[in-house]
Amino acid sequence: MAQFEEVSQKSAVHPKPVGLVLQYGTAGFRTNSKQLDHVMFRMGLLATLRSKKTKATIGVMVTASHNPEEDNGVKLVDPMGEMVTPAWEGYATQLANAEQEELLTALKDIIERETISMAQEASVFVGKDTRPSSDSLSQAVLDGVHALGGHSKDYGLVTTPQLHYMVCCQNTQGRYGEATVKGYYRKLSQAFIQLTKNVPNRTDDQKALLVDGANGIGALKVCEMETYLKNELQLSLFNDGSSGKLNHLCGADYVKVQQRAPKGVEMTAGERCCSYDGDADRIVYYYSGSAGRFHLLDGDKIATLISTYLKELLTQAGLDLQIAVVQTAYANGSSTQYLEDTMKVIVRCTKTGVKHLHHAAQEFDIGVYFEANGHGTVLFSKAAEEKIQKLAQDSNTNDERRRAALLLQNTVNLINQTVGDAISDMLLIEAVLAIRGMTVQQWDAIYTDLPNRQLKVKVADRRVIDTTDAERRTVSPAGLQEAIDSRVKKYRQARSFVRPSGTEDVVRVYAEADTQESADALAHEVSLAVYRLAGGVGEEPKPL
Numbered sequence: 001m002a003q004f005e006e007v008s009q010k011s012a013v014h015p016k017p018v019g020l021v022l023q024y025g026t027a028g029f030r031t032n033s034k035q036l037d038h039v040m041f042r043m044g045l046l047a048t049l050r051s052k053k054t055k056a057t058i059g060v061m062v063t064a065s066h067n068p069e070e071d072n073g074v075k076l077v078d079p080m081g082e083m084v085t086p087a088w089e090g091y092a093t094q095l096a097n098a099e100q101e102e103l104l105t106a107l108k109d110i111i112e113r114e115t116i117s118m119a120q121e122a123s124v125f126v127g128k129d130t131r132p133s134s135d136s137l138s139q140a141v142l143d144g145v146h147a148l149g150g151h152s153k154d155y156g157l158v159t160t161p162q163l164h165y166m167v168c169c170q171n172t173q174g175r176y177g178e179a180t181v182k183g184y185y186r187k188l189s190q191a192f193i194q195l196t197k198n199v200p201n202r203t204d205d206q207k208a209l210l211v212d213g214a215n216g217i218g219a220l221k222v223c224e225m226e227t228y229l230k231n232e233l234q235l236s237l238f239n240d241g242s243s244g245k246l247n248h249l250c251g252a253d254y255v256k257v258q259q260r261a262p263k264g265v266e267m268t269a270g271e272r273c274c275s276y277d278g279d280a281d282r283i284v285y286y287y288s289g290s291a292g293r294f295h296l297l298d299g300d301k302i303a304t305l306i307s308t309y310l311k312e313l314l315t316q317a318g319l320d321l322q323i324a325v326v327q328t329a330y331a332n333g334s335s336t337q338y339l340e341d342t343m344k345v346i347v348r349c350t351k352t353g354v355k356h357l358h359h360a361a362q363e364f365d366i367g368v369y370f371e372a373n374g375h376g377t378v379l380f381s382k383a384a385e386e387k388i389q390k391l392a393q394d395s396n397t398n399d400e401r402r403r404a405a406l407l408l409q410n411t412v413n414l415i416n417q418t419v420g421d422a423i424s425d426m427l428l429i430e431a432v433l434a435i436r437g438m439t440v441q442q443w444d445a446i447y448t449d450l451p452n453r454q455l456k457v458k459v460a461d462r463r464v465i466d467t468t469d470a471e472r473r474t475v476s477p478a479g480l481q482e483a484i485d486s487r488v489k490k491y492r493q494a495r496s497f498v499r500p501s502g503t504e505d506v507v508r509v510y511a512e513a514d515t516q517e518s519a520d521a522l523a524h525e526v527s528l529a530v531y532r533l534a535g536g537v538g539e540e541p542k543p544l
Protein backbone atom coordinates (compact mmCIF):
# COMPACT_ATOMS: atom_id res chain seq x y z
CA MET A 1 0.00 0.00 0.00
CA ALA A 2 1.19 3.49 -0.86
CA GLN A 3 0.62 4.65 2.73
CA PHE A 4 3.06 2.11 4.11
CA GLU A 5 5.70 3.07 1.53
CA GLU A 6 5.29 6.67 2.64
CA VAL A 7 5.72 5.59 6.29
CA SER A 8 8.83 3.65 5.36
CA GLN A 9 10.38 6.59 3.55
CA LYS A 10 9.48 9.21 6.12
CA SER A 11 10.54 7.07 9.06
CA ALA A 12 14.04 6.97 7.60
CA VAL A 13 14.16 10.73 8.25
CA HIS A 14 13.23 10.05 11.91
CA PRO A 15 15.36 6.98 12.63
CA LYS A 16 15.28 5.15 15.93
CA PRO A 17 18.64 4.79 17.68
CA VAL A 18 19.37 1.05 17.69
CA GLY A 19 18.65 -0.63 21.01
CA LEU A 20 17.05 2.41 22.66
CA VAL A 21 14.09 1.33 24.82
CA LEU A 22 11.75 3.89 26.38
CA GLN A 23 8.92 3.27 28.83
CA TYR A 24 5.50 4.88 28.59
CA GLY A 25 5.45 6.77 31.88
CA THR A 26 2.91 8.48 34.12
CA ALA A 27 1.89 10.88 31.36
CA GLY A 28 3.45 9.50 28.17
CA PHE A 29 7.06 9.28 27.01
CA ARG A 30 9.45 11.70 28.66
CA THR A 31 13.23 11.90 28.50
CA ASN A 32 16.07 14.01 27.10
CA SER A 33 14.76 15.70 23.95
CA LYS A 34 17.65 14.32 21.85
CA GLN A 35 16.20 10.81 22.16
CA LEU A 36 12.70 11.65 21.07
CA ASP A 37 12.58 12.44 17.34
CA HIS A 38 11.57 8.91 16.27
CA VAL A 39 9.09 8.66 19.17
CA MET A 40 7.33 11.82 18.01
CA PHE A 41 7.09 10.61 14.41
CA ARG A 42 5.67 7.33 15.62
CA MET A 43 3.20 9.00 17.99
CA GLY A 44 1.98 10.93 14.95
CA LEU A 45 1.37 7.54 13.30
CA LEU A 46 -0.33 6.17 16.40
CA ALA A 47 -2.58 9.20 16.84
CA THR A 48 -3.66 8.81 13.22
CA LEU A 49 -4.55 5.16 13.81
CA ARG A 50 -6.40 6.09 17.02
CA SER A 51 -8.32 8.72 15.08
CA LYS A 52 -9.27 6.20 12.38
CA LYS A 53 -10.33 3.75 15.07
CA THR A 54 -12.45 6.21 17.07
CA LYS A 55 -13.60 8.19 14.01
CA ALA A 56 -12.79 11.28 16.03
CA THR A 57 -10.07 13.91 16.40
CA ILE A 58 -7.09 12.93 18.60
CA GLY A 59 -4.60 15.32 20.25
CA VAL A 60 -0.82 15.15 20.54
CA MET A 61 0.89 17.56 22.92
CA VAL A 62 4.65 17.98 22.78
CA THR A 63 5.76 18.86 26.31
CA ALA A 64 7.75 17.60 29.27
CA SER A 65 5.70 19.68 31.67
CA HIS A 66 7.58 20.05 34.99
CA ASN A 67 10.83 18.44 33.76
CA PRO A 68 13.96 20.50 33.03
CA GLU A 69 14.22 22.43 29.77
CA GLU A 70 16.49 19.88 28.04
CA ASP A 71 13.86 17.13 28.39
CA ASN A 72 10.78 16.78 26.28
CA GLY A 73 7.86 14.41 25.98
CA VAL A 74 4.50 13.64 24.47
CA LYS A 75 0.97 13.38 25.84
CA LEU A 76 -1.78 11.75 23.77
CA VAL A 77 -5.33 13.06 24.05
CA ASP A 78 -8.40 10.87 23.45
CA PRO A 79 -11.67 12.12 21.86
CA MET A 80 -13.35 13.60 24.94
CA GLY A 81 -10.13 15.35 25.94
CA GLU A 82 -9.05 12.68 28.41
CA MET A 83 -5.65 10.93 28.43
CA VAL A 84 -5.35 8.09 25.92
CA THR A 85 -6.87 4.79 27.07
CA PRO A 86 -4.41 2.36 28.79
CA ALA A 87 -4.79 -0.32 26.08
CA TRP A 88 -3.27 2.10 23.60
CA GLU A 89 -0.41 2.94 25.96
CA GLY A 90 0.75 -0.60 25.20
CA TYR A 91 0.64 0.10 21.46
CA ALA A 92 2.51 3.34 22.03
CA THR A 93 5.31 1.41 23.76
CA GLN A 94 5.34 -1.23 21.03
CA LEU A 95 5.60 1.38 18.29
CA ALA A 96 8.15 3.60 20.05
CA ASN A 97 10.50 0.70 20.70
CA ALA A 98 10.25 -1.21 17.39
CA GLU A 99 13.61 -1.21 15.63
CA GLN A 100 13.64 0.61 12.30
CA GLU A 101 13.11 -2.50 10.17
CA GLU A 102 10.29 -3.73 12.46
CA LEU A 103 8.25 -0.54 12.36
CA LEU A 104 5.86 -1.55 9.58
CA THR A 105 5.23 -4.93 11.20
CA ALA A 106 4.44 -3.21 14.52
CA LEU A 107 2.12 -0.78 12.76
CA LYS A 108 0.30 -3.51 10.84
CA ASP A 109 -0.06 -5.54 14.03
CA ILE A 110 -1.96 -2.66 15.69
CA ILE A 111 -4.12 -2.16 12.60
CA GLU A 112 -5.01 -5.85 12.60
CA ARG A 113 -5.63 -6.18 16.31
CA GLU A 114 -7.86 -3.12 16.35
CA THR A 115 -9.45 -3.94 12.96
CA ILE A 116 -8.78 -0.41 11.74
CA SER A 117 -10.10 0.60 8.35
CA MET A 118 -7.28 2.44 6.64
CA ALA A 119 -9.80 4.06 4.29
CA GLN A 120 -11.26 5.96 7.27
CA GLU A 121 -10.31 9.68 7.42
CA ALA A 122 -8.14 10.78 10.36
CA SER A 123 -7.71 14.10 12.14
CA VAL A 124 -5.03 15.02 14.67
CA PHE A 125 -4.62 18.26 16.65
CA VAL A 126 -1.03 19.09 17.63
CA GLY A 127 0.25 21.53 20.26
CA LYS A 128 3.62 22.32 21.82
CA ASP A 129 5.17 24.04 24.82
CA THR A 130 7.96 26.65 24.74
CA ARG A 131 10.98 24.32 24.96
CA PRO A 132 13.57 24.95 22.21
CA SER A 133 13.22 21.31 21.11
CA SER A 134 9.44 21.48 20.76
CA ASP A 135 9.52 23.04 17.26
CA SER A 136 11.28 20.17 15.53
CA LEU A 137 9.62 17.51 17.68
CA SER A 138 6.11 18.74 16.87
CA GLN A 139 7.14 18.77 13.18
CA ALA A 140 8.09 15.10 13.60
CA VAL A 141 4.58 14.41 14.97
CA LEU A 142 3.04 16.16 11.95
CA ASP A 143 5.28 14.13 9.60
CA GLY A 144 3.92 10.96 11.21
CA VAL A 145 0.32 12.09 10.78
CA HIS A 146 0.84 13.04 7.13
CA ALA A 147 2.75 9.84 6.34
CA LEU A 148 -0.44 7.91 7.11
CA GLY A 149 -2.59 10.38 5.19
CA GLY A 150 -4.11 11.99 8.30
CA HIS A 151 -5.36 15.59 8.44
CA SER A 152 -3.70 17.79 11.00
CA LYS A 153 -4.28 21.08 12.72
CA ASP A 154 -1.21 22.62 14.27
CA TYR A 155 -2.18 24.84 17.22
CA GLY A 156 1.45 25.77 17.77
CA LEU A 157 2.16 27.16 21.24
CA VAL A 158 -0.68 26.21 23.60
CA THR A 159 -0.92 24.92 27.15
CA THR A 160 -1.59 21.18 27.51
CA PRO A 161 -5.12 21.78 28.88
CA GLN A 162 -5.89 24.12 25.99
CA LEU A 163 -5.11 21.31 23.54
CA HIS A 164 -7.27 18.87 25.54
CA TYR A 165 -10.05 21.48 25.41
CA MET A 166 -9.77 21.90 21.61
CA VAL A 167 -10.03 18.15 21.06
CA CYS A 168 -13.15 17.94 23.23
CA CYS A 169 -14.76 20.96 21.51
CA GLN A 170 -14.07 19.49 18.10
CA ASN A 171 -15.50 16.08 18.96
CA THR A 172 -18.63 17.50 20.57
CA GLN A 173 -19.28 19.61 17.47
CA GLY A 174 -18.85 22.77 19.50
CA ARG A 175 -21.19 21.83 22.37
CA TYR A 176 -18.28 22.03 24.83
CA GLY A 177 -17.11 25.30 23.30
CA GLU A 178 -15.39 26.69 20.23
CA ALA A 179 -12.20 24.85 19.25
CA THR A 180 -10.06 27.99 19.17
CA VAL A 181 -7.78 29.64 21.71
CA LYS A 182 -9.98 32.74 21.60
CA GLY A 183 -13.04 30.58 22.17
CA TYR A 184 -11.35 29.14 25.25
CA TYR A 185 -10.57 32.62 26.61
CA ARG A 186 -14.11 33.81 25.93
CA LYS A 187 -15.83 30.85 27.59
CA LEU A 188 -13.71 30.93 30.74
CA SER A 189 -13.61 34.70 31.17
CA GLN A 190 -17.38 35.06 30.67
CA ALA A 191 -18.01 32.42 33.33
CA PHE A 192 -15.55 34.14 35.69
CA ILE A 193 -17.15 37.55 35.20
CA GLN A 194 -20.65 36.09 35.71
CA LEU A 195 -19.50 34.44 38.94
CA THR A 196 -17.83 37.51 40.41
CA LYS A 197 -20.03 40.34 39.14
CA ASN A 198 -22.45 40.26 42.06
CA VAL A 199 -19.80 40.06 44.76
CA PRO A 200 -20.18 43.35 46.65
CA ASN A 201 -17.27 45.75 47.12
CA ARG A 202 -14.41 43.73 45.68
CA THR A 203 -11.39 45.95 46.26
CA ASP A 204 -8.33 46.14 44.02
CA ASP A 205 -6.42 44.26 46.71
CA GLN A 206 -8.91 41.44 46.53
CA LYS A 207 -8.60 41.35 42.74
CA ALA A 208 -4.79 41.25 42.82
CA LEU A 209 -2.88 38.03 42.24
CA LEU A 210 0.83 37.35 41.72
CA VAL A 211 1.50 34.66 39.11
CA ASP A 212 4.73 32.71 38.59
CA GLY A 213 4.57 31.49 34.97
CA ALA A 214 7.49 29.03 35.40
CA ASN A 215 9.05 30.73 32.35
CA GLY A 216 6.75 28.61 30.24
CA ILE A 217 3.70 28.52 28.01
CA GLY A 218 1.29 29.37 30.85
CA ALA A 219 2.90 32.81 31.13
CA LEU A 220 2.29 33.55 27.44
CA LYS A 221 -1.28 32.32 27.53
CA VAL A 222 -2.38 34.05 30.72
CA CYS A 223 -1.07 37.32 29.23
CA GLU A 224 -3.19 36.76 26.13
CA MET A 225 -6.22 36.11 28.30
CA GLU A 226 -5.88 39.13 30.56
CA THR A 227 -7.84 41.56 28.38
CA TYR A 228 -10.80 39.17 28.34
CA LEU A 229 -10.99 39.41 32.15
CA LYS A 230 -11.78 43.13 32.03
CA ASN A 231 -9.81 43.99 35.16
CA GLU A 232 -11.93 41.66 37.29
CA LEU A 233 -8.62 39.99 38.07
CA GLN A 234 -5.41 42.00 38.21
CA LEU A 235 -2.43 39.81 37.54
CA SER A 236 1.23 40.58 38.23
CA LEU A 237 3.22 38.13 36.17
CA PHE A 238 6.70 36.89 37.15
CA ASN A 239 8.94 34.35 35.41
CA ASP A 240 7.29 35.15 32.11
CA GLY A 241 9.99 33.46 30.04
CA SER A 242 11.64 36.67 28.88
CA SER A 243 14.89 35.88 30.68
CA GLY A 244 14.79 32.87 33.04
CA LYS A 245 14.98 29.18 32.22
CA LEU A 246 11.89 26.99 32.11
CA ASN A 247 11.01 25.48 35.53
CA HIS A 248 14.40 26.52 36.92
CA LEU A 249 14.00 27.57 40.57
CA CYS A 250 10.37 28.34 39.81
CA GLY A 251 7.08 26.74 38.82
CA ALA A 252 4.56 24.61 40.68
CA ASP A 253 6.75 21.52 41.09
CA TYR A 254 9.67 23.50 42.54
CA VAL A 255 7.41 25.35 44.97
CA LYS A 256 5.59 22.20 46.10
CA VAL A 257 8.64 19.97 46.50
CA GLN A 258 10.99 22.60 47.96
CA GLN A 259 8.21 24.22 50.02
CA ARG A 260 9.57 27.65 49.24
CA ALA A 261 8.73 30.65 47.09
CA PRO A 262 10.00 30.66 43.51
CA LYS A 263 12.89 32.83 42.48
CA GLY A 264 11.89 36.15 41.00
CA VAL A 265 8.50 36.67 42.65
CA GLU A 266 8.40 39.84 44.69
CA MET A 267 5.81 38.99 47.33
CA THR A 268 4.91 41.02 50.37
CA ALA A 269 3.32 39.58 53.52
CA GLY A 270 -0.19 38.24 52.99
CA GLU A 271 -0.31 38.65 49.18
CA ARG A 272 -1.91 35.81 47.23
CA CYS A 273 0.52 34.13 44.83
CA CYS A 274 0.32 31.11 42.55
CA SER A 275 2.70 29.09 40.38
CA TYR A 276 1.98 27.16 37.18
CA ASP A 277 4.12 24.32 35.88
CA GLY A 278 5.86 24.11 32.48
CA ASP A 279 2.73 23.26 30.46
CA ALA A 280 0.21 24.95 32.76
CA ASP A 281 -1.72 21.89 33.83
CA ARG A 282 -0.85 22.30 37.51
CA ILE A 283 -1.15 25.15 39.99
CA VAL A 284 -0.26 25.74 43.64
CA TYR A 285 -0.97 28.81 45.78
CA TYR A 286 1.11 30.33 48.58
CA TYR A 287 1.69 33.43 50.64
CA SER A 288 4.21 34.79 53.05
CA GLY A 289 2.99 35.03 56.66
CA SER A 290 3.60 38.00 58.92
CA ALA A 291 6.81 36.48 60.32
CA GLY A 292 8.02 35.81 56.77
CA ARG A 293 7.01 32.15 57.04
CA PHE A 294 6.16 30.49 53.75
CA HIS A 295 2.64 29.00 53.56
CA LEU A 296 1.81 26.56 50.77
CA LEU A 297 -1.72 25.81 49.57
CA ASP A 298 -1.30 22.74 47.41
CA GLY A 299 -3.67 20.49 45.45
CA ASP A 300 -5.17 19.12 48.68
CA LYS A 301 -6.06 22.60 49.92
CA ILE A 302 -7.46 23.44 46.48
CA ALA A 303 -9.63 20.29 46.48
CA THR A 304 -10.91 21.16 49.95
CA LEU A 305 -11.76 24.75 49.01
CA ILE A 306 -13.58 23.71 45.84
CA SER A 307 -15.48 20.79 47.36
CA THR A 308 -16.59 22.88 50.36
CA TYR A 309 -17.88 25.54 47.97
CA LEU A 310 -19.68 23.03 45.76
CA LYS A 311 -21.22 21.23 48.73
CA GLU A 312 -22.54 24.48 50.13
CA LEU A 313 -24.09 25.45 46.77
CA LEU A 314 -25.69 22.02 46.40
CA THR A 315 -27.30 22.42 49.82
CA GLN A 316 -28.53 25.93 48.96
CA ALA A 317 -29.86 24.70 45.63
CA GLY A 318 -31.54 21.72 47.30
CA LEU A 319 -29.89 19.39 44.78
CA ASP A 320 -29.22 15.85 45.88
CA LEU A 321 -25.98 15.10 44.04
CA GLN A 322 -23.22 12.88 45.35
CA ILE A 323 -19.87 14.61 45.62
CA ALA A 324 -16.53 12.83 46.05
CA VAL A 325 -12.89 13.85 46.26
CA VAL A 326 -10.20 11.73 44.60
CA GLN A 327 -6.63 11.92 45.88
CA THR A 328 -3.37 9.95 45.69
CA ALA A 329 -1.01 8.64 48.36
CA TYR A 330 0.70 12.05 48.37
CA ALA A 331 -2.42 13.69 49.85
CA ASN A 332 -1.62 15.17 53.22
CA GLY A 333 -3.13 13.04 56.01
CA SER A 334 -4.80 16.12 57.49
CA SER A 335 -6.64 16.82 54.24
CA THR A 336 -8.06 13.30 54.01
CA GLN A 337 -9.13 13.44 57.66
CA TYR A 338 -10.80 16.83 57.20
CA LEU A 339 -12.64 15.75 54.05
CA GLU A 340 -13.89 12.50 55.58
CA ASP A 341 -14.55 13.50 59.19
CA THR A 342 -15.57 17.17 59.00
CA MET A 343 -16.91 17.60 55.49
CA LYS A 344 -18.28 14.08 55.32
CA VAL A 345 -17.55 13.61 51.63
CA ILE A 346 -16.50 10.37 50.00
CA VAL A 347 -12.72 10.19 49.51
CA ARG A 348 -11.02 7.80 47.08
CA CYS A 349 -7.29 7.14 46.67
CA THR A 350 -5.78 6.12 43.32
CA LYS A 351 -2.32 5.63 41.86
CA THR A 352 -0.42 8.72 40.74
CA GLY A 353 -1.33 9.94 37.27
CA VAL A 354 -4.21 12.06 36.11
CA LYS A 355 -5.69 9.22 34.08
CA HIS A 356 -6.30 7.22 37.28
CA LEU A 357 -7.85 10.10 39.20
CA HIS A 358 -9.96 11.19 36.24
CA HIS A 359 -11.35 7.69 35.83
CA ALA A 360 -12.24 7.40 39.53
CA ALA A 361 -13.89 10.84 39.56
CA GLN A 362 -16.17 9.84 36.68
CA GLU A 363 -18.00 7.45 39.01
CA PHE A 364 -19.73 10.25 40.91
CA ASP A 365 -22.26 13.00 40.16
CA ILE A 366 -19.51 15.46 40.98
CA GLY A 367 -15.94 14.21 41.23
CA VAL A 368 -13.32 16.65 42.49
CA TYR A 369 -9.86 15.26 41.82
CA PHE A 370 -6.53 16.79 42.72
CA GLU A 371 -3.04 15.46 43.15
CA ALA A 372 -1.16 17.18 45.98
CA ASN A 373 1.18 18.62 43.33
CA GLY A 374 -1.68 20.80 42.06
CA HIS A 375 -2.90 18.79 39.11
CA GLY A 376 -6.66 18.45 39.08
CA THR A 377 -10.13 19.50 38.05
CA VAL A 378 -13.80 18.77 38.70
CA LEU A 379 -15.99 16.42 36.67
CA PHE A 380 -19.77 16.76 36.50
CA SER A 381 -21.82 13.84 35.21
CA LYS A 382 -24.19 14.58 32.36
CA ALA A 383 -27.15 14.02 34.68
CA ALA A 384 -25.71 16.44 37.25
CA GLU A 385 -25.20 19.13 34.61
CA GLU A 386 -28.75 18.69 33.39
CA LYS A 387 -30.22 18.99 36.90
CA ILE A 388 -28.21 22.15 37.54
CA GLN A 389 -29.26 23.67 34.24
CA LYS A 390 -32.92 22.81 34.73
CA LEU A 391 -32.99 24.47 38.15
CA ALA A 392 -31.10 27.54 36.92
CA GLN A 393 -33.80 28.05 34.28
CA ASP A 394 -36.75 27.33 36.57
CA SER A 395 -38.43 30.68 37.21
CA ASN A 396 -40.82 29.08 39.74
CA THR A 397 -38.14 28.19 42.23
CA ASN A 398 -37.20 30.46 45.16
CA ASP A 399 -34.43 33.05 44.85
CA GLU A 400 -31.89 31.28 47.05
CA ARG A 401 -32.15 28.01 45.14
CA ARG A 402 -32.01 29.78 41.78
CA ARG A 403 -29.01 31.89 42.79
CA ALA A 404 -27.14 28.75 43.88
CA ALA A 405 -28.07 26.94 40.66
CA LEU A 406 -26.86 29.88 38.56
CA LEU A 407 -23.57 29.94 40.46
CA LEU A 408 -23.21 26.20 39.88
CA GLN A 409 -23.97 26.63 36.19
CA ASN A 410 -21.28 29.28 35.75
CA THR A 411 -18.90 27.18 37.81
CA VAL A 412 -19.40 24.29 35.37
CA ASN A 413 -18.60 26.66 32.50
CA LEU A 414 -15.45 27.92 34.20
CA ILE A 415 -13.99 24.47 34.73
CA ASN A 416 -11.97 22.68 32.07
CA GLN A 417 -13.34 19.20 32.67
CA THR A 418 -10.98 17.52 30.23
CA VAL A 419 -7.89 17.70 32.47
CA GLY A 420 -6.24 19.77 35.21
CA ASP A 421 -5.79 23.34 33.96
CA ALA A 422 -3.75 25.95 35.83
CA ILE A 423 -5.57 28.91 34.22
CA SER A 424 -9.07 27.51 34.72
CA ASP A 425 -8.25 26.34 38.27
CA MET A 426 -6.81 29.77 39.09
CA LEU A 427 -9.99 31.51 37.92
CA LEU A 428 -12.13 29.05 39.87
CA ILE A 429 -10.13 29.55 43.06
CA GLU A 430 -10.25 33.34 42.66
CA ALA A 431 -14.02 33.20 42.09
CA VAL A 432 -14.59 30.94 45.11
CA LEU A 433 -12.50 33.16 47.39
CA ALA A 434 -14.42 36.22 46.16
CA ILE A 435 -17.88 34.65 46.49
CA ARG A 436 -17.15 33.27 49.96
CA GLY A 437 -15.39 36.48 51.00
CA MET A 438 -12.33 34.55 52.11
CA THR A 439 -8.73 35.66 52.40
CA VAL A 440 -5.91 33.28 51.53
CA GLN A 441 -5.15 33.01 55.26
CA GLN A 442 -8.72 31.94 56.03
CA TRP A 443 -8.53 29.37 53.26
CA ASP A 444 -5.22 28.10 54.65
CA ALA A 445 -6.75 27.80 58.12
CA ILE A 446 -9.44 25.28 57.02
CA TYR A 447 -7.08 22.58 58.29
CA THR A 448 -3.39 22.40 59.21
CA ASP A 449 -1.12 20.28 57.04
CA LEU A 450 0.96 17.60 58.68
CA PRO A 451 4.63 18.51 58.13
CA ASN A 452 5.94 16.49 55.21
CA ARG A 453 8.98 15.98 53.02
CA GLN A 454 9.51 14.64 49.50
CA LEU A 455 12.93 13.37 48.39
CA LYS A 456 14.34 11.69 45.28
CA VAL A 457 16.74 8.73 45.29
CA LYS A 458 18.79 7.67 42.27
CA VAL A 459 18.90 3.90 41.69
CA ALA A 460 20.35 1.80 38.86
CA ASP A 461 16.93 0.62 37.69
CA ARG A 462 13.86 2.10 39.33
CA ARG A 463 11.68 -0.71 37.95
CA VAL A 464 12.96 -2.97 40.76
CA ILE A 465 10.41 -1.17 42.96
CA ASP A 466 6.94 -2.57 42.65
CA THR A 467 4.01 -1.16 44.62
CA THR A 468 0.47 -2.07 45.60
CA ASP A 469 -2.51 -0.51 47.43
CA ALA A 470 -2.57 2.67 45.30
CA GLU A 471 1.23 2.92 45.69
CA ARG A 472 1.03 3.08 49.49
CA ARG A 473 3.02 -0.16 49.98
CA THR A 474 5.92 -1.81 48.17
CA VAL A 475 5.97 -5.50 47.25
CA SER A 476 9.53 -5.52 45.95
CA PRO A 477 12.46 -5.43 46.51
CA ALA A 478 12.29 -7.83 49.43
CA GLY A 479 12.53 -6.21 52.84
CA LEU A 480 11.86 -2.64 51.72
CA GLN A 481 8.29 -2.41 53.06
CA GLU A 482 9.39 -3.93 56.40
CA ALA A 483 12.19 -1.37 56.56
CA ILE A 484 9.72 1.46 55.90
CA ASP A 485 7.25 0.10 58.50
CA SER A 486 9.91 -0.15 61.21
CA ARG A 487 11.03 3.45 60.61
CA VAL A 488 7.48 4.85 60.48
CA LYS A 489 6.80 3.27 63.91
CA LYS A 490 9.43 5.49 65.52
CA TYR A 491 7.49 8.70 64.81
CA ARG A 492 4.11 10.13 65.74
CA GLN A 493 1.31 10.55 63.17
CA ALA A 494 3.81 9.20 60.67
CA ARG A 495 3.34 7.75 57.21
CA SER A 496 5.80 7.08 54.42
CA PHE A 497 5.85 5.41 51.02
CA VAL A 498 8.12 5.14 47.99
CA ARG A 499 7.40 4.71 44.29
CA PRO A 500 9.32 4.90 41.02
CA SER A 501 8.63 8.14 39.19
CA GLY A 502 7.04 7.81 35.77
CA THR A 503 8.44 11.10 34.52
CA GLU A 504 11.98 11.27 35.93
CA ASP A 505 14.68 8.65 36.42
CA VAL A 506 14.34 8.62 40.22
CA VAL A 507 12.52 6.91 43.08
CA ARG A 508 10.26 9.31 44.97
CA VAL A 509 10.13 9.17 48.77
CA TYR A 510 7.30 10.76 50.75
CA ALA A 511 7.13 11.10 54.53
CA GLU A 512 4.88 12.96 56.93
CA ALA A 513 4.88 13.20 60.71
CA ASP A 514 3.85 15.44 63.60
CA THR A 515 6.87 17.78 63.29
CA GLN A 516 9.02 18.93 60.37
CA GLU A 517 12.12 17.48 62.08
CA SER A 518 10.43 14.07 62.30
CA ALA A 519 9.16 14.21 58.70
CA ASP A 520 12.66 15.14 57.51
CA ALA A 521 14.33 12.42 59.58
CA LEU A 522 11.83 9.80 58.42
CA ALA A 523 12.20 10.80 54.76
CA HIS A 524 15.97 10.52 55.11
CA GLU A 525 15.83 7.11 56.81
CA VAL A 526 13.46 5.75 54.16
CA SER A 527 15.70 7.19 51.40
CA LEU A 528 18.62 5.29 52.91
CA ALA A 529 16.57 2.09 52.93
CA VAL A 530 15.73 2.62 49.24
CA TYR A 531 19.36 3.36 48.44
CA ARG A 532 20.56 0.21 50.19
CA LEU A 533 17.81 -2.23 49.17
CA ALA A 534 16.92 -1.00 45.68
CA GLY A 535 20.37 -0.48 44.15
CA GLY A 536 21.16 3.17 44.90
CA VAL A 537 23.76 4.88 42.73
CA GLY A 538 25.99 7.85 43.47
CA GLU A 539 26.37 9.23 46.97
CA GLU A 540 24.36 7.85 49.87
CA PRO A 541 21.49 10.18 50.86
CA LYS A 542 22.57 12.65 53.55
CA PRO A 543 20.41 13.91 56.44
CA LEU A 544 18.62 17.18 55.62
Ligand code: G16
Pocket residue numbers: 026027064065066067277281282352353354355371373375500501502503504508
Ligand atom coordinates in the same frame (compact mmCIF):
# COMPACT_ATOMS: atom_id res chain seq x y z
C1 G16 B 1 2.68 14.21 35.40
C2 G16 B 1 1.36 13.54 35.62
C3 G16 B 1 0.91 13.71 37.03
C4 G16 B 1 2.00 13.23 37.99
C5 G16 B 1 3.35 13.87 37.65
C6 G16 B 1 4.49 13.25 38.43
O1 G16 B 1 2.52 15.57 35.63
O2 G16 B 1 0.41 14.09 34.73
O3 G16 B 1 -0.26 12.99 37.22
O4 G16 B 1 1.67 13.54 39.30
O5 G16 B 1 3.64 13.68 36.28
O6 G16 B 1 4.55 11.88 38.13
P1 G16 B 1 5.69 10.96 38.66
O7 G16 B 1 5.66 11.07 40.16
O8 G16 B 1 5.33 9.58 38.19
O9 G16 B 1 6.99 11.46 38.12
P2 G16 B 1 3.21 16.65 34.68
O10 G16 B 1 2.62 17.93 35.15
O11 G16 B 1 4.69 16.54 34.89
O12 G16 B 1 2.78 16.25 33.31
